[in-house]
Amino acid sequence: MKNYSLKYVAATIFSGLAVVSCTGKKDASVANATVAEVDISSDDCVSISDYSLQLPDVPAAITDEEAAAAYMAVHYWDYMDFNDTVLVANDGFMDRTFAGYFSIFPYISPADAAQAADTLMKRAEVNRSSYNSVMAVVERFLTSPNSAMRDEETYYLFLQAVDKSDFIDDARRERVRAHIKDVLKNRCGTKGADFAVTDSRGRRTSLYGEAAPGQYRVVIFYDPECSHCHDIIETLKASEELSAAVASGRVKVMAVYADGDSEVWDKARGSMPDTWLNCVSPGGEVANRDIYSLPAMPVIYVMDSDNTVVLKDASLPQLVEWLSY
Secondary structure: OOOOOEEEEEOOOOOOOEEEOOOOOEEEEOHHHOOEEEEEOOOOEEEEOOEEEEOOOOOOOOOOHHHHHHHHHHHOOOOOOOOOHHHHOOHHHHHHHHHHHHHHHHHOOHHHHHHHHHHHHHHHHHOHHHHHHHHHHHHHHHHOOOOOOOOHHHHHHHHHHHHOOOOOOHHHHHHHHHHHHHHHOOOOOOEOOOOEEEEOOOOEEEOHHHOOOOOEEEEEEEOOOOHHHHHHHHHHHOOHHHHHHHHHOOEEEEEEEOOOOHHHHHHHOOOOOOOOEEEEOHHHHHHHOOOOOOOOOOEEEEEOOOOEEEEOOOOHHHHHHHHOO
């Protein structure tokens, strides 16, 4: 008998994944990052093949939905045996189970999310191989450009949980701290770092120099020789939302070639719409000095008129959603 039925939105990062009940019936298709409501309760589990993860009971006394979601997130892994390295190594099982887990995070507070991250990583400490596997899945879900669940702030919670653990070696801690440095660099809500650029007409300016009252800047760091950059930029050129925002003066688009190779730049000068500011970082300063974290081009930022970062490494859907406000 179900004590409590918690409904939450289930999503995923990979086409073809699904949240599956113990009977084998798909409760929600999560292919292509679609979403659906899933009924999660005490007699449910997340399953693949012969493996299943029993989900925890939410106590009947917890009737507030956010509190119930928080309980589920913190106790999600109560029945997981991290000493079972065969199960942990099963990519399909881990993908489906983590898809359900991270689906809960948008509905809980940062404090509860931090507790959930701490709890999972502490549970995984029973086995070094499992610990490393769990962190690899967390990183893939929360940082991959192809992930519908990409969320740098949530990833930061897991990095903090790992960094304060005595379970990791010095090499892993150094890598984790490098990731933390990237997360904190030009973080949302902070002032973005200024940098100099030269536009397609040879005019010298800067990120701060292009700030104007009441206007946002959409900054697109790109590589003219990157095919993915070309695809994304063509999509942005055709975006009615972006075109309208530029025409109204609400938004200025700055396309910035961060590496600064002069021969490549000469070919790219005329590649952007006249209504955009096409720029190059002189000498590749942005990339060479690591002023901005540029994991995979293109990288899109949105800056407020006071140079506060509004969106960092935004996906196309995130940018379009923001433009629609």
